[in-house]
Amino acid sequence: MIKDFVPKIKFQSMTFDKFIAPLLKLLPFAPELLSRGDRPLKMTFEDQIKALVYFHLQEHKSARHLIQDMKENAFAKQNIAPDDGISRSSFSEAVNHRGLEQLQFIFENLYKQAANVLPKEHKDLGDLISIDGSLIDAVLSMYWADYRKGSKKAKAHCGFNINSGIPSKVFLTEGNGGERPFIDQILAEGQTGVMDRGYQSHREFDLLQDANKHFVCRIKAKTTRTIIEKRPIAPDNYIFYDAVVLLGTPGQNQTKKPVRLVGYKIAGSKYYVATDRQDLTAEQIATIYKLRWTIESFFKWWKEHLKVYHLIARSEYGLMVQILGGLITYLLMAIYCHKEFNEKISIKRVRQLRTKILNELFQGQDNSGPTEDNNFKEQTKSFNAKT
Structure with missing residues (x-):
């Protein structure tokens, strides 16, 4: 008996497409990500950055959680994961060893986009950049993250544009890394660094x-x-x-x-x-x-709502990849909230964004008949109930 043919349906979200559009426009201009040796890339740079943004946007708590979602969720499987899928080991290898140059390019240029479109507060006070460091809990196997005996921590040294309300620069060191050497690197000519x-x-x-x-x-x-x-x-x-x-x-x-x-x-x-x-x-x-407190508020919000410090990398290189992925997601949110609501980022708008994406996919499956993802509707209902 021949089974009825069920076409594979491409699940898309207009809201997600709109959210990520500023990033996609920059991809053709990013440095090319090349494979090392003769083996083809398991993840293209577009695959990698989409996965990182999706990780932070949907508040995944581990690489295992993200990989599982890209295998079982129809939208993530078709729009986020590589065409042939991705294993946890291949994802870890990509995050810990590739994409840093490209992510830095995207972050710097997305920051310029955001700074141009977001309203400027406190213009009469000049171009203000708050500077501070934030400790990141590490695991003992992260030998490079020196802090104190029996404790490993890394430190993110950040610049935060007070006028636009967005992060502008980031550097990473071990937890004991000095803060003062980064002042000159964070500030551009004419800017005012605001420091403790x-x-x-x-x-x-x-x-x-x-x-x-x-x-x-x-x-x-x-x-x-x-x-x-x-x-x-x-x-x-x-x-x-x-x-x-x-x-x-x-x-x-x-x-x-x-x-x-x-x-x-x-x-x-x-x-x-x-x-x-x-x-x-x-x-x-x-x-x-x-106004220096704005960077403290940013760190608190960033950690709490984007799960940027749920580690998916252990190397210094990989942690910087993850941090840049979180910053890029924050910039996308800032642009989206301004364009759609003429507002600053708030957890209310972020939750609405997440719910709207899932509801669009839910409605698309209702109109599409049989699908390959039998658990998707239950996942969507569960997420909506939480938010």
Whole structure:
């Protein structure tokens, strides 16, 4: 008896296609990903980056979870996985050894796209880049991720564009990696780095001024200072100090170039902020430092809702691949939320995006008759119930 022929149906989501469109437009211009030796690639770069975006968008918690989804979910199998499928070992080999140059290209150019379309806040304060590091829990087999005895951690050193609300740069080191060396690499000429006390470096303050890069950096209250010029302070103001000074001990670690020091008091706590910005009021300098919290909020949101620190790689190379995949997903979300809702990223909109994609696929299967994925509807119903 001959069985009835059931055509293979291509499951697509217009919402997912729209979400990933800015990325797909960049793919033809990315550096070519070549196979090592005579063996063909198990994953093209397009396969790899789609899998990474899908991993973060759908909050997968492990590579095993992602591979299983690409085998069993009709949409992921046809639109995310390579044509011949992918094994866990082949996926791990690809993530840990290939695609970093291409991902860096996509991230840098997608950032430019996002920065051009997203509205600019605080334009009157200049081009503000918050700089900070975030520790990533590692496993003991990640020998390169030195932190302390019995504990392995890596550290992501990030720049965050305060005006546009998006990450701008990222570097990766072991958990003990110094933070100050990355200031110059994160900042472009004319930008203002906004930093906490851990970045206080009198030598770095001089070098930044030489390079026409600006800074607003909290410093330790007990830092020695030589006053060059005191500026008037309005009575009953939360600003209690404004002066041009040389920071540090003469003959030891004193700045060669004068800096401006602003002191202000909030909720009983005193803050001293060093800057080279002479074009702003003391109140504006205080406001800029307060905006530093945006990078802390980004790290918290990024970890909680995109699962970027559920490791799918163990090598330093592979972890950087995963981090870039997470940043690219965040940029795509920022562009999507602005274009569709004229809003910033929120978990509400991200959940709506995920649900809409799955509902479109659910409806497509309802209209298509028999399919190869008998569990898909149950997966969709389960996801909708959770969200």
